[in-house]
């Protein structure tokens with residue numbers, strides 16, 4: 001049985017960003033054809049599912065809003081876990097059923113639980129998207145206020161923490177996401193970048209390590225630090241820790257950072273920063 005659909009304004013190339021005309025978008029058509037392959041899958045084991053791995057489809061004709069589209073799939077080849085489907089789509093836009101797409105889709109049968117375990121890390125660390133940077137700033141402020149008593153009225157420093165969108169121009173801002181929720185962040189800058197405060201030539205500096213207070217003591221800062229170390233390759237890493245911030249100092253020591261008192265500095269009266277350096281290959285991981 002084909003799957004039938006009616007083209008709505010949510011299905012157009014404009015709506016999906018795949019073009020700028022108000023006709024059925026190719027990616028929506030492909031999704032409908034893939035859905036037809038799911039319907040046409042032979043019966044699988046209770047712990048199995050199938051995932052699409054290859055799509056080869058010709059989109060032959062444009063379909064207007066309001067038209068009906070029937071998507072059809074049938075298995076034409078099976079080789080162990082691999083299933084190949086022939087797919088077709090027809091539309092009815094007033095002239096009866098007209099072929100609008102044809103091709104092949106390949107699916108692979110997988111065991112659901114191991115597949116999800118492999119592909120869904122409990123914590124995902126990646127570079128931030130530009131639109132995430134304002135939230136990165138807010139998270140930093142929240143963590144720094146809860147962390148070592150930065151007072152809310154320290155407007156000057158809060159503004160620096162919120163400046164992630166500008167800093168991202170020559171620094172790499174990483175985010176840690178747990179089930180899609182932003183729970184941590186850190187920024188990496190090479191010597192010479194605006195954000196690099198103490199890095200000497202050849203060193204990589206990281207700043208603004210921050211974890212959302214409700215997620216403290218769950219290994220998120222460790223994971224961020226491991227991501228920083230991995231990105232630094234064979235380069236020395238350096239960071240500054242405000243005097244008295246023992247949680248951070250303890251974390252960095254555990255990863256092979258050592259304090260270098262000769263490089264300590266006082267960027268503002270009463271704000272004493274201790275510099276920690278990690279030569280490549282030192283300590284965990």
Ligand SMILES: CC(C)(COP(=O)(O)OP(=O)(O)OC[C@H]1O[C@@H](n2cnc3c(N)ncnc32)[C@H](O)[C@@H]1OP(=O)(O)O)[C@@H](O)C(=O)NCCC(=O)NCCS
Nearest residue numbers: 143147209210211216217218219220221222247248250251
């Ligand atoms: C410091 C901070 C980033 C730690 O984040 P976190 O995700 O809670 O840290 P983790 O769970 O990965 O802990 C890693 C290690 O840090 C140290 N640590 C973290 N919180 C600590 C605390 N409250 N007291 C003592 N040590 C602490 C411990 O060594 C811990 O290892 P352990 O749990 O095996 O003992 C977080 O508290 C924070 O955002 N603080 C405010 C901002 C800040 O101080 N940033 C650092 C600027 S240099």
